[in-house]
Amino acid sequence: MTPDEMVSKITPELLEESCQQFQSELIQMPIVTMQQSGTAQYITIVPGVRNQLTWGELDGDAQLAPWSDSNEDDDNSKIVGRTLVVYPGNCAKNFNPMPYFHSIYGQSIALGQAMTANTIARKVATMLSAKIGQHLDRDAIWFGKRDPKGKTTKDLFDGFDTIILAGITSGDISVEKGNLLEVAAINETNAVDTLKKIWRAADPSIKANGAFMYLPPEIYDFYVDDYQTRHGNVPYNTSFDKDTLEGSRGKCKFAVLDNMAGSNLIKVTKKENFLLGTDINAQENQVNIAKYKSWRLTFEYAGVYGAQVRTFSKQAFLTARVAKAAGTGA
Secondary structure, three states, X not given: OOHHHHHHHOOHHHHHHHHHHOHHHHHOHHHHHHHHHOHHHOOEEEOOOOOEEXXXXXXXXXXXXXXXXXXXXXXXXXXXXXXXXXXXXXXXXEEOHHHHHHHHHHHHHHHOOOOOHHHHHHHHHHHHHHHHHHHHHHHHOOOOOOOOOOOOHHHOOOOHHHHHHHHHHHOOOOOOOOOEEEEOOOOOOOHHHHHHHHXXXXXXXXXXXXXXXXXXXXXXXXXXXXXXXHHOOOOOOOOOOOOEOOOOOOOEEEEEOHHHOOOOEEEEEOHHHEEEEEOOOOOOOEEEEEEEEOOEEEEEXXXXXXXXXXXXXXXXXXXXXEOOOOOOOO
16 A cells, blocks of 8 residues: 555544544553553552542551550551542644654555555554653653643643652651752762662661662763773673662662653652552543544544652652752753
């Protein structure tokens, strides 16, 4: 099938039919996109959140003292709740289908594939649905900031960095509470020492059970450069890339994601603490392609998403705020 033949064979009706036939697959495409980028490996997807979901965390203390009839005090336990809220979002994107047709046709020729009209219709819908996932992954998951009047994916919900910074402002995250560490600017000469300092500042519960250290890629690059300069010739330095922090007995694993680039927060926690809520079975989730204008088709997508950090407890979470490098404005 040539691109010219596509115009008559891949009709708006065929595209709409494909969207309906593969509705479930297309609605899940944003999550699939996050799996492909690697983000889903380091966060927890919470399905079935229709509006909001609250986790209660019991915070209290009890301890033994030498035997005495007076060893009693009042229970100071309290339930601290954190709520994951999902927000509905939608888009209607007018597009010229021909560039997509040409792209798919050219790819099929290169791979030696025979493309039917139905296959191309499905690929067009899949390609556009994947764009939704790319923006969630790149723009919202870490740096999103909820703005009900906004016009981009970044406005849909607060990302993890935004939530953590709000926790620092509110005092839920602080040096005094043991879940915040302030560190100097990191470069290729101090990265090894600084990351060791962060890990060693973590609560014993974190270090005993192991956790991820979430690093923006530029900080990771500083670490491997610094490590190579220091230990390039030692016998056990068998590779340039490093998966775990030196000196952590393999318990501190690096989570390096390109979509965290520019962050000045280094997080130490488990993937279960970073929650992305959605409900792929909700009626609010829809995808369609229809024709409303001459020479243009309209891609329509609706979905619900939201993020939350499950706990800021020092037994499960530590963040290090990295100072800005002098004169960089970064």
